[in-house]
Structures are given as C-alpha cells and as structure tokens.
Amino acid sequence: MKKVLVATEKPFAPAAIAQIKKIVDEAGFELALLEKYSSADELKSAVADASALIVRSDKVTADVVDAAKELGIVVRAGAGYDNLDMEACSAKNIVAMNTPGQNSNAVAELAFGMMVFQARNHFNGTAGTELRGKKIGIHAYGNVGLYVAKVAKGFGMHVYAFDPFVDDAKIKADGITPLSSVEELYSTCQYVSLHIPANDKTKKSINKELLSKMPEGGVLVNTARKEVIDEDGIVALMEERKDFAYISDISPDNKAVFEEKFPGRFFFTPKKMGAQTSEANINAGVAAANQIVRFFKDGDETFRVNK
Template identity: 45%
Template structure:
C-alpha cells in the first residue's frame, strides 16, 4: 500500500490530522506523521520510506529529495512553494503540488483584523480612524487577494490590483480595477502584498514606492518578508510618522527601528505577528490538510487505475453541483475515471487539462484545432446541449474523435425563458404602467427542432397560432410538431413574434436583416436564443429608429449597445431591447442535470459497446 507521511514542523490542528488520516485509509493508503521536529535530519530520516508527503512551510531541500528515494509526490498544504527545491524535486521525478485558496479567507480576515487594530490604536481608549471607504491596492491578484476583495465589500472599499500575469478581464472578474504600473498601486490608502519571493520581487518594495503612499497609508505584507526592503521601512518611518506597516512574515531589524524612532512610535506604526499567522485557523488547517490528502489520493488512484478510460468535464461556465456529482457517479459506476476543470480562464488551461483525457464533456466551450492536436488520447467529445458550432468538427474528424451532442435536454429551459422575457417586454418590465398581453398572438419559428417544439407546447397555454419555416424538414414533420409549415422566410416575418432557432452557418449569418424585419406587424417582437451571428445588428439599429414599436430579445448578446443608445436614447432602448447575460436560456438546474447526465450516459455507452447515439460528425467515419 502506498505510504503517506505528514511532515510538519508547525503541527496541524488535531481535527485536520484525523481527517487527513481518514482520507488516506479510506483510499487504501498507509499513514504516518512527524510533527514538531527539531532538526532537518529528523525530517530526512522520516521521509526515507515515504511515497507521498504532505507539508506546510517546511523546508524540502536537495538533501531531502536525495534521501527520500521512494517519493513520488509532495503536496504543500497551502499556496507558496518557495520553501521547496523544485529543481531537486524535478531531478528526482517527484511531483510537487500545492492547495491554492484553502488558506485565503484566513489570511484575508487576519489582515482586516490587524488593519482595524492599527487604525484604532490597538484599542487603547484613544480616538482612532475607520477604514470604511478606503482604497485597497493589491499587489498580486490570486486567491488571498480575491478573499480580501470579498471582505472589503463590507467596508465599501474601492479595490485596485496590479498583477502582470493576469489580463484586465481576469482582474475585473475578481472584483478589482486593474492597474498597469506598480507606482499607481502605491497611491492607495492600503497596499497589501501577495506575491512570492522571486528575483524580480525581492526588496522591490522600497522607499521610492512607499514615498508615494497617501497620508496615514498602511503597507501590509502577508506573503514573503524578502519582498520588502526593511531599510526602506526604517527610513520612511523616520520621515513619515503617519505611515503604518503590518507584517505577518517577520521583521529582522526591530532593534534598529526602535533605536531610530523609539518604542512608543514603533508601536503606533508597526505590527509584526508571530511569523506566518495568516493561515493559523482551525478552518484553514482543515481545508488545506484535507485538500492535500485528497490530491494525494487522486494521484495514487491515477496510477492504480491507469488503464481505466478517463473522462474530463471541461466547462468554462460550470455545471450545477448536482449535475457534476451525477456525471461523476455515472462515470465511476461504469468503470471510468473522472476529472474536471471548471471556470478556466485561458484556452491553454483547457488544452493542458485535456492532454490525457480519453473522453470530454463540454458546454459552449471552444474546441479548436489546437485542442484536438493536444488531446492525443481523446476518443469522444459530448456537447451537453445541442449546438456544436463552437467545436471544430473537421479537426475532430481528422483526429478520429467522435463528436456527439445531447439534443433536447435544454429545450424546455430555453422555451420558458423566451416566454418569460416576452411577457416582461410586453408588460414594460412590470414598471406599473399599462402593457400588452401575448395571448392569441401568432408565433413564427425559424427552425423546428427541439427548442421550437418546446415553445409550441408552451404556446398552447397562450392560445397562439404557430408557424414554422425549416427547409430541412418535410411539411408532415412540421405539422406533427404542432406548427403550420411555411415555405418562404418572408412569410414567417408577418407573425407577431418571430423566434430564431438556427445555427450560425454561411447561409444564416447576418441573414436576419432589415428587409425581413420591415415585414413584421406593429408591436412585433424578434427573439434570438440561438446564435448572435444570425442577426445583422446594423439592421436592428436602423429598424429601431424607423419602428419604435418593434422589440428585440437576445439571449446571445448585442455588441452595439452604445451605438444603439446614442441613436434612440436609453429610455427608448429599454422599451425595445432585452439582452440577457449571454446564453442564459439553458441556465436552469433541470437543464444542467438533464444535459450533463445525458452526456455522461452517452460516453458510458460509447466505451461499453462503441455506440455513438447522437454523433454529429458521422460522415467522417
């Protein structure tokens, strides 16, 4: 049985230790521990027979890896790995992982607690200051910074972040305003450091930067002490007695600082915790420790089950947890290993995650040629949903990868959303003014697939007359769905409501134009819950200027909002246009579960008997 060593100079909480041990034993791993050791030699000796090791801020140097000859994986229970000799680990073919984010809230709460303590003069009965409404500058925008942004909301702070390794979009998504110059960050009331010690960052926080801080500014270092130049702290404290410095990473020149500014002034300006107290909470102890144990168990399972087909759930827009749990259960019940990457930020993350996968479940994720080039073991992709125009089918076929979809699973969700938005538009967003009803309207459907059929079903409750134009279906098929077939798209646009349910193809892109929209009756509404490329947005702008009675509902975005607002005004735009956060149609618990589980079942069937139930690139095979 693989052996796991918990090696911590600074021991975990007992609850965490017990939890780590249980995870190990539940996964067929033996468990041992060495806590509070006094010398590196004790650590080396304990690690000699271990195959896996969990550590905290413990120093794992070259000698450690020389002695630990059986070691396959080390997991740092926390984020920073600068106490681990990564080159030595790589030389000995040892995987090194961390558990980012597990300590984030603990550090964030500590920082805010210390900030308040400093601003309130350590609660010494004198009058202090408040932090509400301050500006908060974050150097590095990782997990701890994101936790700080979350806490800062309670203090009505404006947050800024400088992180040269993240895009503006990623920083904005975290809730901060991106800055492109570190000097700008130091104009904030509070600057908090969350960067590792690297050749670029060591002693980089110096007098030049600190001199930019506003009156009563506070610098916080809860990352690495090497980043701050302590001579600059001493110099600035002499020049600027209004400044403050909070360190959770130690301060080596206490005596020199005391001599320069005096003990009383030092108490006002400086708070130094017992080193690295940020993560010292019961919750973060448990979170980081259990995460480390689970990662080792997963690593061990990979080697144990290396011949089992691997399924990757890869979703930029994550599934509901119930759906994820259900997908995982279907995979495991059918002898498939399961992994997932959710909410990824870059295509590179997706490519890397897919390199070892044999099957992949996606939503509207972009699977381009590079994806298939990198996913060399891939045999099948299932799109949890209907549309596959985000998947390069030619590249998939070239690499002999089956591509399937799960038609119909999201249909009711989209149909209900369309009717909800139609009613909202007709009732003036429920603003207490008199609106219109949709009962008895004519409904025109461009494309008569699963979503259209679901809309026909809902329309019965509103006594609507339904028409459909679909050149790929016979009249009989359209009539069976409950609609009256039309043979000219222009005839469809004479309906009160026209709803689009077609893919983006050379024939459909920008095909919904002014010529068609001009045929719509008074108070007509156009709905696009399919693909934004189908509607010519310039025609929307032109028609809205000519026909203030028309409405447009889009679940696929609208890129020319500012231009439209300029042409017709914000008030009129609100009456005529509804644009959801992109592709909300399928965002329900029910459709999440339906589509996800259908995808998992199709993959299980493929590996069981080779069946490809809804293959969309079948001709290539």
Template identity: 70%
Template structure:
C-alpha cells in the same frame, strides 16, 4: 501499502489530521506523522521509506530529497511553495504540488484584523480611524486578493488592484478597479495589501521608492513573504514619514530596529498566522491528501508546480 508522511514542525489541528487520515485510509494508504520536530535529523529519518509527503512551511531541500529514496510526490499544504526546492524535485523525478485557494479566506480575514488593530491605535485607548471610505490596493490579484476585495467591499472601501497576469475584465467583474501600473496602485491607495510571491524579480522590490508614493496616512499590510520587502528602505521611509504604518504577518529580519524606532506604527505576528485557522487547516490538509491519492492512483498532476 503506500506510506504518506505528514511532516509539520508547526502541526495541523487534530481535526485536520483526522480528516487527512480518512482520505488516506479510503485509498488504502498508511499515514505517518512527524509533528513538532526540533532537529533536521528527525525529518531525514522519517522520510526514508515514504512514497509521499505533506508539509506546511517545512523546507524540502536536496538533503531531505536524497534521504527520501521512495518519494514520488510532495505537497505543500498552502499556496506559496518557496520552501520546496523545485529543481531538486525535478532532478529526482519527484512531483511537487501546492494547494492553491485553500487558505485564502483565512489570510484575507487576517489582513483586515491587522488593519483594524493598526487603525484603532492597537487598542491602546487612543483616537483611531475607520476603514470605511478609504482606498485599498491589492498588489497581486490571486485567490487571497479576491477575498480581500470581497471583504473590503463590506467595509465600503474603494478597491483597486494591480496584477499583470490577471485580466482587467476579471477584476472589474468582482468590483475591483484595475490599475495600469504598480506605481499607480501605490500612488492611489491609502492601504496596500501585498500578495506577491518571493522570487528573483520580486525580492526587495517593495522599496523606499515605491512606498514613498503612497498618500498620507499610508498602511502597508504584508501577508506575503518578508523577502519582498527592502527593510533598509522601509526603515528610511518610516524615519522620514511619521504617518506611515507597517503591518506584517512575517516578522522582519530587523524586527528589533522597528520595535525600537517606531512604537505604535508597526505590528508583526510572532509566527506566520495567515493559515492558522481550523478551517484553513482542514481545507489545505485534506486537499493535499486528495491530490496525493489522485496522483498515485491515476497520475493526476493538476496542481504540479515543477516540471
């Protein structure tokens, strides 16, 4: 019987685990659970004899892969997969997958929750501002960006997008005005919703130079990765521009400095919250289980991210 390990330091909801078990039981697979583990040694022990693994933000490193002698596939339940060592997976002939789109609406709703919280002076009683009529730029128009655009239209916002990998026709079909460059996006929009991945090209690319182009009253919302932000440049900009606000679903490395110097102009979730809804838990977990079953029974590699 094939064994599938769900290894999650930040656990799925019980409903999600129940649904994952139904999928695996239906295929004749055995579910193994490792939740809220506190030491890497626990993970290394748990992977020793499993055929497949589902993770969330848990790091699948060379050390983990070397301990998992029978591992054939690992699925990151979510869109981003920078916690998977893809080269190491490929070298060990382990298929790595993600579950694109399953958490997208949850992340998009969080974008607007943070925007409203920020614009209403963090519910402190001060006079805030409305979203209606404001301009929002979607930096990277993938699954999350699509839902951000849909919700923004409900607020009667002006919606712009930039993504060199997405056609202008697709954006226009969704009521999003495509812009020709990232600079134009930042010059045009009062709000930027950031959805770029963290890679060698994008790390620290959101820097003082690009952010300084934004109009007065600018708000950057980051539900992507902290690595894409040049924190030193951001701090310099916020020193120079008391109108600038930073809202992030990723606590920065220099969070204490932001807290000390910019009260009322920042908000950081204590833990990444974008996918923390019951629905997203179920969607991503069940999708991961189904992808494992499909791969192990029929070789389906549809969502493979390593080669």
C-alpha cells in the same frame, strides 16, 4: 504499503489530521506524522521511506529531497511553494504540488484583523481611524487578493488592484478598479495589501522608492512573504515618514529595529498565522491528501507546479 508523511513544524488543527488520516486510510496507505520538529535531521530521517510528503512552510531542501529515497510526490498544503527546492524535486522526478485557494479566506481575514488593530491604535484607548472610505490596493489579484477585495468592499473601502497576470476585464467584473502599474497602485492607495509570491523577480521589490509613493497615513499589509520586502528600505522610509505603518504576518529579520524606533507603527504576529485556522487547515490538508491519492491511483497531476 505507501507511507504518507505529514511533516509540519507548525501543526495542523487535530480535526484536519483526523480527516487526512481518513483519506489516507481509505486509500490503503499509511499515515505518519512529524509535528513541531526542530531540526532538518528529524525531517530527513522521517522522510527516508515516505512515498508522499505533505508540508506547510517546512523547508524541503535539496538535502531533504536527497534523504527521501522513496518519494514520488510532495504537496505544499498551501499556496506559496518557495519552500520547496524545485530543481532538486525535478531532478529526482518527484512531483511537487500546492493546494491553491484552500487557505485564502483565512489569510484575508487576518489581513483585516491586523488592519483594524492598526487603525484603532492597537486598542490603546486613543481615537483611531476607520477603514470605510479609504483606498486599498490589492497587489496581485490571486486567490487571497480576491478574498481581501471582497472583505474590503464590505468595509466600504474603495478597492483597486494591480496584477499583470490577470485580465483587467476580470478585475472589473468583480467591481474592482484595475490599475496599470505597480507605481500607480502605491501612489493611489493608503492601504496596500501584498499578495505576490517570493521569487527571483519579486525579492526585495517592495522598497523605499515604491513605498514612498503611498499617500499620507500609508499602511503596508503583508500576508505574503518577508523576502519580498526590502527591510532596510522600509526602516529608512519609516524614519522619514512618521505617518507610515507596517503590519505583517511575517516578522522581519530586523524586528528589533522596529521595536526600538517605531512603537505603535508596526504589528507583527508572533508566528505566521494567516492560514492557521481549523477551516484552512482542513481545506488545505484534505486537498493535499486527496491530490496524493489521485496521483497514485490515477496519475492525476493537476496542481503540479514543477512541470
């Protein structure tokens, strides 16, 4: 019997696990759970006889892939698959997939939760500011960017986007102003919401030079990845620009520097929380389970990312 392992250091909501189990059981497969594990060795031993693996941000390294003797497919229940060693998967002919769009609304809602919190001075009782009438730049107009744009319009913000991979016509059709360069986006918008993936081209690309273009009261909103930020660069900028704030769903490695130097001008969730809603867990978990069943039953490779 095929074993489907759900390995999540940050567990799914119980309702999501119940639905994943139902799909796996009905397909005649067996579900195994490894939650809140604390070492790669635990993952390596759990995956040894698994035919399929569902993960979140869990690191599927070359070592993990090597330990997986039966693995045919790994699905990242979520969008960004920078946690999967693609070369190692491809070398062993393991299909790697993600579940694009399934947790996007949750991430977008968190972006606004953080923005309101920052604009209202962390609810410390002093007069804050409003989002209405402010300019927001969506840096990469994918699934999350699209939801952020929709919510921003609800707040009465002016919405701009830059994405070299999306046609301007599509962005315009959504009532958003496309801009032609990343520099233009940052120099136009007081708020920038980041939705770029972490890869060799984007790592540390959000640097001091780019951020220094942002207008007075600039706020960088990061629900993407910490790897895309030049963390020393943002500290250097915040030392120069007392008006600048950084709010992020992913704590930077130099968090202690922010705590010491910039009280009130940053906010970091204690643990990556963007996709941590029951709805997003159900959407992404169910999609992952269905993709695995379709792969084994019909050879369906839609959503494969290591083509």
